Amino acid sequence: MENIKKSELEIKARKWLKERGVELSDIAELVYYLQAQYHEELKMEDCLYNVDRVLTKREVQNAILTGIQLDVLAEKNLLEEPLQTTIQTDEGLYGIDEIIAFSIVNVYGSIGFTNYGFIDKQKPGILKRLNDRTTGECHTFLDDIVGAIAAAASSRLAHASADEEGSLDN
Ligand code: MG
Numbered sequence: 001m002e003n004i005k006k007s008e009l010e011i012k013a014r015k016w017l018k019e020r021g022v023e024l025s026d027i028a029e030l031v032y033y034l035q036a037q038y039h040e041e042l043k044m045e046d047c048l049y050n051v052d053r054v055l056t057k058r059e060v061q062n063a064i065l066t067g068i069q070l071d072v073l074a075e076k077n078l079l080e081e082p083l084q085t086t087i088q089t090d091e092g093l094y095g096i097d098e099i100i101a102f103s104i105v106n107v108y109g110s111i112g113f114t115n116y117g118f119i120d121k122q123k124p125g126i127l128k129r130l131n132d133r134t135t136g137e138c139h140t141f142l143d144d145i146v147g148a149i150a151a152a153a154s155s156r157l158a159h160a161s162a163d164e165e166g167s168l169d170n
Pocket of ligand 1: 090097098139140141142143144
């Protein structure tokens with residue numbers, strides 16, 4: 001299972017996350033934050049493994065590329081108004097960043113929604129940094145995407161302890 005060749009899409013999605021300052025270990029820490037109380041002896045490597053599996057999903061890769069592309073264009077001032085200002089200032093009523101994130105939250109079932117809502121309110125770890133407006137960077141989409149990947153990985157982890165591991169990604 002581990003040596004299946006990664007698609008161009010997956011390679012690019014992983015590369016763009018890294019380029020935007022998000023390591024898989026940052027997302028794994030969010031999974032740990034969400035799940036530690038429910039799993040005795042939860043290990044960081046289990047969190048990391050589940051994050052890695054989430055990134056093999058095509059809908060997740062598409063959400064990452066679409067969201068990051070819009071963040072980058074906004075950062076470079078290349079969008080047209082009114083989108084430029086809306087995305088650059090992360091306007092509260094916009095909401096399309098969350099809609100894109102929902103396509104990720106969905107992939108391992110509805111537990112993901114609860115996890116996403118919780119982590120989006122708390123903003124621990126990397127989410128706090130992505131929401132720091134003083135950096136000049138724009139992460140309007142990325143913060144929701146990262147929270148959603150953590151939420152999906154958490155539901156995957158929860159299902160994996162209940163079900164056969166192998167059946168989850170089909
Ligand atoms: Mg956002």
